[in-house]
């Protein structure tokens with residue numbers, strides 16, 4: 405079974421829109437854990453417009469499940485993760501002002517930089533994952549950095565799933581197989597939802613973990629958080 409890491413950034417966005425502490429981000433994370441989430445993901449950005457650095461410290465002390473921090477490895481981000489020491493850090497190439505991540509790394513171009521960052525994380529005992537597209541050369545260069553895992557950027561799968569699912573998933577199966585041959589663990593995320601997730605997992609059964617935020621938190625408005633997490637977990641069997 406692949407692990408479900410719930411990205412709670414949207415919960416922090418809702419809280420920040422009013423000031424105060426409703427909804428309580430830490431309590432939501434703990435409830436996700438109780439409802440069966442295997443992990444919690446956050447994406448702190450330099451402007452702290454959703455998850456704040458303070459949240460990250462508090463989550464580390466409150467959570468029992470796997471904690472994944474994703475973001476661009478700026479010096480501020482690296483200071484934070486080295487202090488917090490989550491189970492996993494996912495390296496994302498997006499600039500600070502980006503609305504959301506919209507592409508994986510050019511690992512060939514950034515191989516030196518990423519190798520240094522992965523080295524620092526490995527030394528600190530933190531599992532590293534590099535956010536990538538399905539280009540095989542990109543995955544080959546990700547492996548050269550010494551990273552433990554790659555996370556496949558699944559927006560292109562999600563956006564073409566409704567046309568021909570088999571065509572949509574094919575490059576991800578190929579990329580996933582190549583990553584496995586290179587000894588890399590495999591995560592996936594972005595725009596996964598209750599319609600497209602089960603098919604993705606069925607076609608890539610060796611998938612280690614997905615991180616899902618936007619659709620899951622939106623579904624929870626209708627279904628409630630517990631039933632939503634249970635429904636996503638069923639897709640990952």
Ligand code: PXP
Pocket residue numbers: 411413447474494496504505535555592593594595596615616617618619
């Ligand atoms: N993985 C990465 C690297 C991301 O940046 C995001 C969005 O924050 C996700 C996964 C989750 O995407 P979504 O919110 O569309 O589920």
